[in-house]
Amino acid sequence: MKKKKKMSLTTRRAITGLTFILPWLIGICLFYVRTLIQTVQFSFSKVIFRESGGIRMEFAGLQNFKYALLEHGSYNQVLVDSLVDIVIDVPLIIFFSLMMALLLNQKFRGRTLMRAILFIPVIMGAGAINDAIEIARQAVQGGIGVESAEFAQANSGVSVQYFLEIFMQLGFPGKVVDYVVEVVGRIYDVIKASGVQIIIFLAALQSVPGALYEVARIEGATSYETFWKVTFPMVSPLILTNVVYSIVDAFTESKVIETAYDVAFSSYDYGLSSAMSLISTTLVCLILLVAGGLISRKAFYYN
Amino acid sequence: MxxxxxxxxxxxxxxxxxxxxxxxxxxxxxxxxxxxxxxxxxxxxxxxxxxxxxxxxNPLVYLFPKSGTLERYTHVMGTLNYGKVLVKTLVYDLLLMLIQLFICSMTGYGFARFSFPFKKILFGMVIVTIVLPSYAVMLPLYQTFIDFGGMNLLSTHIPMYIMTFFGCGLRSGLYIYIFNQFFRGLPKEFEEAAYIDGAGAWYTYFRIMVPNAVPSILTVAVFSLVWQYNDVFFARLFVYGGDNAMSIKLSSLQATISYVDKVMDPAEVSLYVDAGVVLGILPILLIYVVLQRYFMEGVERSGIVG
Structure with missing residues (x-):
């Protein structure tokens, strides 16, 4: 008791802080620490299933990691492809979702409808509803396929190639044209992947104090200035959140996870699968660290 | 002039x-x-x-059915046991959502405003829980709950409640991160004023910070609800059989229709699945439309048009 009185303010603050995160801390120790240890254990060993049930582990050193990166048929290529996809997609998604959030934050007729529409990809994107659609589709294609409207390829009637050639002849650098084509080709994916980010940005826009805009107006700031000096700094912490979410989301949807999952549950090679998960998790964490470092420097926090 | x-x-x-x-x-x-x-x-x-x-x-039919029928809906409603399963699922998801909001906002606030030893490492753990693929946790979780202090908790909803309460539920890491960023974006003056007036940290949190974080709370509420509703991973892992989870019922709809109800043509089965998908999306979409009214009182001043 006597000791408690002597505690400095910082210690007391630290203890209060720890009580805030206490439930989570317990949970992490209960569920995740064990998982991580087990995953690391698996990744360094050959996991053998006993016929009597249960598993036996033989230490295998770095063999699993070597196999995953150097010998496995597709893993390293899939890994590189996914990383490149992330680098291309994430800036697009962030730009697109911020723009959409700004548009949706205005008052206009049909706003509720538009917000509902942009929310649909969040519902349909993953999980049970997506599963239901996919399984039914596979069954149709695997069975005596009928050419129903859904599967008939739409012919747009516009020859993209023709326009591309015109641009090339006009002297546009090939790399730029390629990138633009790439981007346009991804628009559907970008829209589908932006639902969550739009909602987060909308919430961020909502929590900007209105007084700041009043001040800006009184000071005679143009709307352009208001955006860059008020809106943008105020939502910048949430840009980081969205970057993190986009990266993680792109990664969980990617073939990397699929490959590791297949290795674990089709060929029952837990060791290799764990090594793959560790490699990809480490890489993503590194990307997040870099992205976080870059954005945090620009982001605006009150403290 | x-x-x-x-x-x-x-x-x-x-x-x-x-x-x-x-x-x-x-x-x-x-x-x-x-x-x-x-x-x-x-x-x-x-x-x-x-x-x-x-x-x-009929190759002439495009989008508008010539001899339309509601048979798909009536049938699927029966197969899904729609009313009962929906109510059960929504109650379960709402409860989990409330726990998520409470625990994750607390944790997010703890990380945003306090400094304690190993904070960076612990926050790194939050990131790891977001990034780590969910199947990697599968085996240990299964082992934990099949023998939880001598009880087998599988095939019940209890494991999910326990995990959510300890901040390890479905995507809890992400919610913690969202709350953390939101709280960091709020001005410190509010709290300092409260502290000077002699309020404790908890009082300040509930009375000052939470009311100011309503937009983020609603955001997380929506995500939590949708993802929990849609979740197949944990539902399968903890084996919710029977009428316990809409997600399981929906994702196995194709199989149920073709093997239990003996509809042989996969194309026809897909029509039933389409009806099921519509039934699955509707309630969640409605909830979102109602909720979004609360958190989106438009601000026309965000400065992109004059």
Whole structure:
């Protein structure tokens, strides 16, 4: 008791802080620490299933990691492809979702409808509803396929190639044209992947104090200035959140996870699968660290 | 002189008005394109859910069924046990959502405003829980709950409640991160004023911070609800059989219709699945439309149009 009185303010603050995160801390120790240890254990060993049930582990050193990166048929290529996809997609998604959030934050007729529409990809994107659609589709294609409207390829009637050639002849650098084509080709994916980010940005826009805009107006700031000096700094912490979410989301949807999952549950090679998960998790964490470092420097926090 | 000034003023107004109209047009074009991309597949699903078997094989039928039927819906409602399962699922998801909000906002606040030893490492753990693929936790979780202090908790909802309460539920890491960023973006003056007035940390948190974080709370509430509703991973891992989870029922709909109800033609089965998908999306979409009214009182001052 006597000791408690002597505690400095910082210690007391630290203890209060720890009580805030206490439930989570317990949970992490209960569920995740064990998982991580087990995953690391698996990744360094050959996991053998006993016929009597249960598993036996033989230490295998770095063999699993070597196999995953150097010998496995597709893993390293899939890994590189996914990383490149992330680098291309994430800036697009962030730009697109911020723009959409700004548009949706205005008052206009049909706003509720538009917000509902942009929310649909969040519902349909993953999980049970997506599963239901996919399984039914596979069954149709695997069975005596009928050419129903859904599967008939739409012919747009516009020859993209023709326009591309015109641009090339006009002297546009090939790399730029390629990138633009790439981007346009991804628009559907970008829209589908932006639902969550739009909602987060909308919430961020909502929590900007209105007084700041009043001040800006009184000071005679143009709307352009208001955006860059008020809106943008105020939502910048949430840009980081969205970057993190986009990266993680792109990664969980990617073939990397699929490959590791297949290795674990089709060929029952837990060791290799764990090594793959560790490699990809480490890489993503590194990307997040870099992205976080870059954005945090620009982001605006009150403290 | 005055005439000249008038002309200038008119010109300015004209420029301003045309700018505004251009912007409205731009917005319309963007929205039209997006609506088309998103609703395209959904429209097909909705229209097919009304198809009769004749419509399915009639090449003249496109989107609008000739001999439309509600049979798909009545059948699927029976198969899914829709009313009962929906209520059960929503109650379960709402409870989990409340726990998520409480625990994750607390944790997020703890990380945002306090400094304690190993904070960086612990926050790194939050990130790891977001990034770590969910199947990697599968085996240990299964082992934990099949023998939880001598009890087998599988096939009940209890494991999910326990995990959510300890901040390890479905995507809890992400919610913690969202709350953390939100709280860091709030001005410190509020809390300092409260501290000076002698309020404790908990009082300040509940009375000052939470009311200011309503937008983020609603955001997380929506995500938590949708993802929990849609979740197949944990539902399968903890084996919710029978009528316990809409997600399991929906994702196994194809199999149920073709093997239990003996509809042999996979194309016809897909019509039933389409009806099921519509039934699955509707309640969640409705909840979102109602909720979004609360958190989106528009701010027209965000500065992209004059």
């Amino acid at each position: 005055r005439k000249h000034a008038n002309a200038e003023g008119r010109k300015l107004r004209l420029v301003k008005a045309s700018k505004k109209w251009l912007f409205v047009l731009f917005r319309l074009a963007v929205f039209a394109g997006i609506t088309y991309t998103i609703l395209g597949p959904l429209v097909t699903i909705v229209s097919r859910s009304f198809f009769s078997t004749d419509d399915l094989y």
